[in-house]
Amino acid sequence: MAKKKNTRTVIGTPLTPALLKKLHAFDELPRFKQSDFDPQGNWGITYRIWTCHGYRETGNQNVGFLRIERSSDSSNETFTLDVEQQVVEADGILNIVEAHIKCLNNQLASPVQWELTSGFINTNNNTAASLLTREKGVIEENVMRVERDGRIVKRKVAEHLSCDWCLFEAVPRLEFDKKDLPTFDMLEGLSLLRQDQHLSYRDVYAQKVGAKTANLCKFDQLGRGILPYEYWLDTKHRLLVVTSMNKAYISDVYARQTIKQKTEQLRKSYERMKDARRK
Amino acid sequence: MNKQTKPKSINRREFIKLSGSSVAVLAGGISAKDAFGLLQKRKPKPKNILLIITDQQHIDTIAAGGCRHVRTPALDWLKRRGISFTQSYSSNPLCSPARSSIFTGRTSSEAGVHVNGRPIRRDIPNLGQWLYQETDYETVYAGKWHLPRSFTKNIPGFRVINTGIGGLGYLCDTVTSRACEAFLRNHSKSRSFLMVASFLQPHDICEWLRLNTNDPGQLRYEELADKLPELPENFQFDRNEPQAIKNTRQAREPFINGYWGKQHWRYYLWSYYRHIEFVDAEIGRILQALENSGQAKDTLIVFTSDHGEGLAHHQMVRKNTLYDESAKVSLIFSWPGHIPEDITDRSHLVCGLDVMPTLCDYVGINTPKMMRGRSIRPILEGKRVTGRDFVVTEVGANKARMVRTKQYKYTTYNDKSIEQLFDMKTDSGETKNLATSSRHASTLAEHKKLLGKWETQLELAPNVPNTDAWWYKA
Numbered sequence: 001m002a003k004k005k006n007t008r009t010v011i012g013t014p015l016t017p018a019l020l021k022k023l024h025a026f027d028e029l030p031r032f033k034q035s036d037f038d039p040q041g042n043w044g045i046t047y048r049i050w051t052c053h054g055y056r057e058t059g060n061q062n063v064g065f066l067r068i069e070r071s072s073d074s075s076n077e078t079f080t081l082d083v084e085q086q087v088v089e090a091d092g093i094l095n096i097v098e099a100h101i102k103c104l105n106n107q108l109a110s111p112v113q114w115e116l117t118s119g120f121i122n123t124n125n126n127t128a129a130s131l132l133t134r135e136k137g138v139i140e141e142n143v144m145r146v147e148r149d150g151r152i153v154k155r156k157v158a159e160h161l162s163c164d165w166c167l168f169e170a171v172p173r174l175e176f177d178k179k180d181l182p183t184f185d186m187l188e189g190l191s192l193l194r195q196d197q198h199l200s201y202r203d204v205y206a207q208k209v210g211a212k213t214a215n216l217c218k219f220d221q222l223g224r225g226i227l228p229y230e231y232w233l234d235t236k237h238r239l240l241v242v243t244s245m246n247k248a249y250i251s252d253v254y255a256r257q258t259i260k261q262k263t264e265q266l267r268k269s270y271e272r273m274k275d276a277r278r279k
Numbered sequence: 280m281n282k283q284t285k286p287k288s289i290n291r292r293e294f295i296k297l298s299g300s301s302v303a304v305l306a307g308g309i310s311a312k313d314a315f316g317l318l319q320k321r322k323p324k325p326k327n328i329l330l331i332i333t334d335q336q337h338i339d340t341i342a343a344g345g346c347r348h349v350r351t352p353a354l355d356w357l358k359r360r361g362i363s364f365t366q367s368y369s370s371n372p373l374c375s376p377a378r379s380s381i382f383t384g385r386t387s388s389e390a391g392v393h394v395n396g397r398p399i400r401r402d403i404p405n406l407g408q409w410l411y412q413e414t415d416y417e418t419v420y421a422g423k424w425h426l427p428r429s430f431t432k433n434i435p436g437f438r439v440i441n442t443g444i445g446g447l448g449y450l451c452d453t454v455t456s457r458a459c460e461a462f463l464r465n466h467s468k469s470r471s472f473l474m475v476a477s478f479l480q481p482h483d484i485c486e487w488l489r490l491n492t493n494d495p496g497q498l499r500y501e502e503l504a505d506k507l508p509e510l511p512e513n514f515q516f517d518r519n520e521p522q523a524i525k526n527t528r529q530a531r532e533p534f535i536n537g538y539w540g541k542q543h544w545r546y547y548l549w550s551y552y553r554h555i556e557f558v559d560a561e562i563g564r565i566l567q568a569l570e571n572s573g574q575a576k577d578t579l580i581v582f583t584s585d586h587g588e589g590l591a592h593h594q595m596v597r598k599n600t601l602y603d604e605s606a607k608v609s610l611i612f613s614w615p616g617h618i619p620e621d622i623t624d625r626s627h628l629v630c631g632l633d634v635m636p637t638l639c640d641y642v643g644i645n646t647p648k649m650m651r652g653r654s655i656r657p658i659l660e661g662k663r664v665t666g667r668d669f670v671v672t673e674v675g676a677n678k679a680r681m682v683r684t685k686q687y688k689y690t691t692y693n694d695k696s697i698e699q700l701f702d703m704k705t706d707s708g709e710t711k712n713l714a715t716s717s718r719h720a721s722t723l724a725e726h727k728k729l730l731g732k733w734e735t736q737l738e739l740a741p742n743v744p745n746t747d748a749w750w751y752k753a
Contacts, residue, residue, distance in 0.1 A: 010489045010492050010532070010535065011489055011490055011492075012489070012490070012491075012492040012493040012536065013490065013491070013492075013493055013495075014490050014491065014499065015490065049450065051444070051446060051447040051450075052446075052486065052490065053445075053446040053486060053489075054446075054485070054486045054488070054489025054490055055489065059445070059446055063444050063447060063450060064450065087444070087450050087454055088444075089430065089441065089442045089443055089444050089451070089454060090428070090429075090430030090431060090432070090442040090443060090444060090445070091430075091431060091432040091433075091442050093432070093441060093442050095441075095454040095457065095458075097457075118457050118461065120440075120441065120458060120461075123432055128440070129465075130440075130461070130462065130465045130466070131440060131441075131458055131461040131462065131465070132461065132465070133457070133460065133461045133464055133465075148464065148571065149464055149571075151571060153567075153571065188453075188560070189453060191564065192453075192560040192561070192563070192564060193560065194556075194560070195350065198502075200502075220500060222500055222502070222503070224350055224553070224556050225350075225553065225556035225557050225559070225560055226553060226557065227487070227550060227553055227554070227557075228499075228500060244449075245449075245483065245486065245487055245490065245550075246446070246447060246483060246486040246487070246490060247447060247449055247450070270432060273433075274433075277433070
């Protein structure tokens with residue numbers, strides 16, 4: 001019998017919205033009216049987290065979602081972000097991270113106070129009690145105090161500070177111009193320090209997405225400990241897609257449902273494997 | 280029954296391991312059981328063990344070890360708190376085979392894992408199974424396994440607290456470190472644990488390569504132009520290499536669609552170092568959690584990687600070759616108060632096979648039979664030991680092997696293609712093949728003999744190919 005030919009094709013170029021469309025990561029980019037969106041107002045966007053194995057045909061998959069809700073405060077100095085991130089892993093283990101973050105209404109949406117929980121749902125749909133963690137954080141005068149299990153850890157932080165989730169809020173408020181922005185440190189997931197980050201506006205790019213062409217404005221973020229992030233916004237400043245090397249956050253109102261279905265499929269498949277092993 | 284209180288019989292090896300005074304005690308009529316107790320008293324046992332594994336990490340990627348291109352505060356901290364080895368080799372520089380050796384102390388061709396995605400032979404126990412059977416350590420695992428499945432809830436001998444996601448180190452490693460952090464925060468301090476934190480990064484460089492195969496001819500981010508690392512001194516490669524190495528090179532991304540320009544090569548290096556910084560922070564989360572939990576002083580930490588990364592040396596990317604960039608890996612042991620701090624061991628030859636017997640030694644149990652590695656505890660305790668004379672690394676579905684002695688490295692392929700011999704003291708970049716030099720004929724013969732002797736002791740797994748060819752050569 002003839003050996004089956006390996007039909008995988010290496011993609012060869014970095015991810016862009018146009019390439020994501022070709023890779024079937026979405027059917028079409030969401031389109032909105034200007035009145036739909038005010039970056040300074042109250043809004044909520046869900047992003048599907050999609051990952052790329054580097055081949056056109058195989059290994060590319062949805063692995064989670066990120067929901068960010070912005071609520072304005074009565075004062076104009078701060079606002080609140082509610083973040084929910086679910087990541088589904090092999091055999092249907094689910095990691096859920098939730099954060100309630102008070103941010104400064106500055107260029108970087110700098111976090112000043114937060115509460116964060118991280119938990120795991122097992123393949124049997126039960127919460128893994130031993131893997132639940134909670135923490136509270138405050139930043140005052142460039143000192144971060146994080147309380148975990150009654151113990152407080154202090155750490156000095158940079159004057160210009162942001163968080164990966166906060167940047168999903170901050171970038172849409174930035175002007176589309178090439179003015180210099182300050183170098184900053186990023187608290188990834190409100191915990192891991194990524195230093196010397198720099199955010200800059202590049203240009204507007206025509207992205208052929210299926211039959212249509214969309215003009216998308218792009219910011220790039222480079223720094224220590226990350227592969228460059230590219231933020232793609234429509235001309236009304238709505239953040240539609242974020243790409244970083246082999247992952248993409250894609251605005252998608254059905255993302256939660258997609259991940260729920262995937263989790264169930266993975267768990268069923270795990271149960272079938274377990275049964276097969278027993279036999 | 281408490282497994283720790285099971286009566287232990289002292290065997291010949293343990294007897295020999297006893298120091299002169301202990302032998303005198305035995306001669307004075309103290310029972311073997313009591314002597315074993317004495318031995319254990321002399322050899323403190325760590326309450327916990329934390330084994331951290333990264334995937335595809337080049338040995339020279341720790342700032343405290345001299346790498347100028349990265350900031351790695353977590354690995355710097357770990358390196359300064361223990362002993363790190365510079366002459367440390369993967370037993371087989373490919374994911375599954377290397378892991379089979381780390382977790383069994385047997386060569387990949389014996390474990391039946393000569394290529395990726397094979398399970399360990401059922402009659403060879405892994406570290407988790409062995410410690411679960413022989414000790415009271417709780418054995419937990421988080422992250423990549425790859426024996427055979429990369430990410431799975433089903434790892435024999437371990438309770439899996441997190442599986443991970445294929446092909447996405449960013450989220451996979453973050454979730455893995457969060458799971459390990461949670462375990463350390465919530466775990467009952469009264470129970471000993473062996474926790475394996477197995478990270479996928481910097482393996483995502485493989486995805487990077489597939490997404491950057493085409494050299495665009497200009498930098499995607501022009502501000503990086505003056506920040507790109509220089510190419511290594513041994514960027515050029517020997518045109519008379521064995522054909523198998525040439526084939527490997529030509530099949531990889533820099534050569535698939537034309538040839539990369541030097542700037543693209545340097546951009547690849549820059550990108551790889553960002554992957555290293557990424558995983559360093561995840562390791563830092565676990566080390567911080569261990570410290571905060573108050574268990575750091577009671578925990579033996581081991582850090583290693585399954586294999587290295589080509590990193591543009593010899594114009595290679597990725598792994599699965601016997602050049603040092605692919606075959607060498609970090610190996611660090613740290614246990615405050617028991618292992619000297621901030622020591623870089625540049626003389627002893629060690630390898631992935633040594634992890635299992637060393638951990639068995641530390642927890643005070645015998646190893647499974649036929650270990651090919653050996654305990655390096657005496658080295659870690661600063662004892663004067665000569666160590667082994669050579670290490671062997673195998674690669675490519677049992678197609679090639681390498682013998683590394685203190686001075687030389689000999690590489691041979693079972694298809695009788697060109698052999699390689701490098702003087703690693705004068706040519707650490709492996710650029711001058713001495714195999715055809717008449718001046719080195721006796722050195723070549725010695726190394727062939729060493730390899731032949733090593734091969735005859737192996738009990739190769741039935742599914743491993745190319746065994747006949749090796750027997751023929753030997």
